[in-house]
Amino acid sequence: MLGDRLTAFIFSMALALLLLVLELVRRRLLAERYSLLWLAMALAVLLLLAASRPMVDRLAALVGISYPPSALFVAGFGGMLVLMLYLTAVITKLSRQNRIAAQRIGLLDSRLRELERPRQPHP
Amino acid sequence: MLAANQRLLVIVPAFNEEASLANVIVELRAALPGVRVVVINDGSHDATQQVAEGAGTQVVNLPYNLGIGAAMQTGFIVADEEGFDFAVQVDGDGQHDPREIGRLLQPLLDGTADVVVGSRYLAGPGYVSSTMRRTGIRILAACITVLTGQRCTDATSGFRAANRRAIKLCAAYYPPDYPEPESLVVFRQVGLRAQEVPVSMRARTGGKSSITAARSGYYMLKVLLAIGVMMLRRAPRLREV
Numbered sequence: 001m002l003g004d005r006l007t008a009f010i011f012s013m014a015l016a017l018l019l020l021v022l023e024l025v026r027r028r029l030l031a032e033r034y035s036l037l038w039l040a041m042a043l044a045v046l047l048l049l050a051a052s053r054p055m056v057d058r059l060a061a062l063v064g065i066s067y068p069p070s071a072l073f074v075a076g077f078g079g080m081l082v083l084m085l086y087l088t089a090v091i092t093k094l095s096r097q098n099r100i101a102a103q104r105i106g107l108l109d110s111r112l113r114e115l116e117r118p119r120q121p122h123p
Numbered sequence: 124m125l126a127a128n129q130r131l132l133v134i135v136p137a138f139n140e141e142a143s144l145a146n147v148i149v150e151l152r153a154a155l156p157g158v159r160v161v162v163i164n165d166g167s168h169d170a171t172q173q174v175a176e177g178a179g180t181q182v183v184n185l186p187y188n189l190g191i192g193a194a195m196q197t198g199f200i201v202a203d204e205e206g207f208d209f210a211v212q213v214d215g216d217g218q219h220d221p222r223e224i225g226r227l228l229q230p231l232l233d234g235t236a237d238v239v240v241g242s243r244y245l246a247g248p249g250y251v252s253s254t255m256r257r258t259g260i261r262i263l264a265a266c267i268t269v270l271t272g273q274r275c276t277d278a279t280s281g282f283r284a285a286n287r288r289a290i291k292l293c294a295a296y297y298p299p300d301y302p303e304p305e306s307l308v309v310f311r312q313v314g315l316r317a318q319e320v321p322v323s324m325r326a327r328t329g330g331k332s333s334i335t336a337a338r339s340g341y342y343m344l345k346v347l348l349a350i351g352v353m354m355l356r357r358a359p360r361l362r363e364v
Contacts (some may be wrong), residue, residue, distance in 0.1 A: 059308040106163075107200065110161075
């Protein structure tokens with residue numbers, strides 16, 4: 001079962017994460033849209049704790065986990081997985097936008113050198 | 124060959140090809156006097172830019188290496204925006220013989236195809252790559268023949284010609300990384316007709332291939348995965364010309 005010390009530890013970690021995310025958003029180091037997932041995760045942990053042990057125990061029993069604290073790890077791992085997948089999708093989008101920008105820079109640079117050249121244009 | 128009002132753009136993708144590029148451009152000029160050539164310098168670390176400029180061609184310098192797919196797409200954007208009727212890809216490593224461009228263009232001029240691929244396996248003897256690479260190319264070609272229903276013997280050939288419709292598509296959408304096999308599937312999806320003509324390829328005259336033996340397996344897997352996913356995806360829309 002979850003000991004009181006462990007509960008307090010997880011609670012303070014989740015609270016720290018919540019505050020850290022909010023502070024990063026406040027300082028504009030983290031965009032609101034990306035903060036939402038982190039906030040959701042911190043809140044989920046807090047809520048899970050608030051709902052306390054009976055809830056965790058029931059949840060664990062429901063999916064057939066014999067050692068209830070493991071259910072927390074499973075939930076945390078699942079959250080991380082979703083977050084990482086989401087970040088990979090963000091990277092994919094960024095690299096596409098990056099590619100388009102790089103292509104446009106190359107084309108503009110070529111055009112500029114063409115215009116600045118005193119000689120005849122290319123055949 | 125080309126009618127007076129038809130314009131051809133030769134796109135030369137080049138990544139660290141200082142050793143072979145000058146000769147490629149000389150050969151292009153000899154085979155097709157007055158042809159417009161654009162070199163897409165894909166973030167080379169060597170003197171590719173200076174060599175291309177010295178040869179008097181337009182050079183598009185990509186700020187860093189984007190890969191052959193994005194480089195070719197850049198060339199197609201030039202062709203699209205400047206209203207070229209035909210575009211031909213000739214690699215900067217010298218393995219494509221510019222004298223064979225006419226053969227690539229013929230089906231486009233006849234209106235029997237939208238994309239023409241030069242195949243080294245339809246022709247007689249010429250440069251033949253290593254057994255492993257050849258086997259890989261055969262497997263890919265067989266997959267693409269099955270998937271597209273169009274005969275394909277050389278899925279990885281980069282010696283290609285495109286008409287206006289195909290230029291429009293490639294400017295808007297071109298597969299990244301190793302685009303040759305994937306693009307054949309896309310062409311099929313949007314209803315562009317692809318055709319192969321025999322060409323002879325030569326061993327590269329300098330520099331190094333970007334596909335090493337170690338990467339070949341990864342290349343195969345990636346291309347097969349990309350093609351598989353592509354079949355599940357909705358086809359990109361072809362803007363009407």
